[in-house]
Amino acid sequence: MRRIHYIILAIIFSSVLSCRVNYTGKIMTVTGPVEPAQMGLTLTHEHILVDFIGADSINYDRWNRDEVLKKASPFLLEAKKLGTITFIECTPAYLGRDPRLMRSISEYTGLNILTNTGYYGASRDRYIPKHAYTETADELASGWIKEWKKGIEGTGVRPGFIKISVMSGDLSDLHRKLVRAAAKIHLATGMAIASHTGPATPAFAELGVLMEEGVSPEAFIWVHAQSEKDSSAHVMAAKTGAWISFDGVDEDNVPDYVRMIKNMKDNDLLDKVLISHDAGWYKPGMPAGGEYRGYTALFLKLVPALREEGFSDSELDQLLVLNPAKAFTIEVRRSE
Ligand SMILES: [Zn+2]
8 A cells, every 4th residue: 555545544544533422431621621629629619600691692702801891800719719620510501501602711810610511491491592493303413413513612712521401390392302301312312411400300300211211310410409408308319320410609698408318318319409699790791790609608507517417538538629620520320
């Protein structure tokens, strides 16, 4: 074979390799893959910008990226000073997800930031784009998979997880389709599925759909599980393998969080719990982005309260370092 043939073969081979986007075992941040061990202390459910204008009116002209960076950075740097290494930004597309903004804030603050793919069904479908009504679950999933393979909107920024959302009661047909699409993209990519859910009824319905699609509950993060007041439901879901996300910590609700987390510990399920604030965020359309809630209560209130309850360093490490790294590692998790 002539040398030119070798060169052509080498080019073909390397382009095949680069199309095969396999990041199994990694964490995908907005600046590229990192090892799970590099995640460190992680806030698993937060926001930097959320725009409630609705799917039919949202566009990137509604905010100025420099202004958002200027407003959000002091809060992010404060969280960094308290020990945060990785920040998981949960704002989905059509609600203000902005991959360029996330990348520049990550570069500016030095935090690992993860963004997401998927659609948000809660709030009576106000943030669902029109095409989602007519597309099948497979078609929806293939749009999201494209973001994983090629990056979001030509930015090269890849999602690090799947973010969907459902209403607090039974699943509507549309929301069932979102969950099904999430299952399909999980099987294709290994990204974890974080679903804004709230009470137990939709959580177990979602787990049912995932199981039908062959996805293990270990791929599922029950977001806003604190809305379910029956703690036995947290235990039941965690025993299936699902992640239980208590993610609305603030200055005033720490005793509730201590009780919920303690209950998981008493049931030997501390290795299934995620904790965060669901705080932030810049609000386009409001003067200077409106009021911004910082990411400090977990460090200044919750951790000391847990220590007082007898939580050890290694248990806190489990909650804030090991669990996030495990939950967000890229890995296909199939049901048996
Ligand atoms: Zn949220």
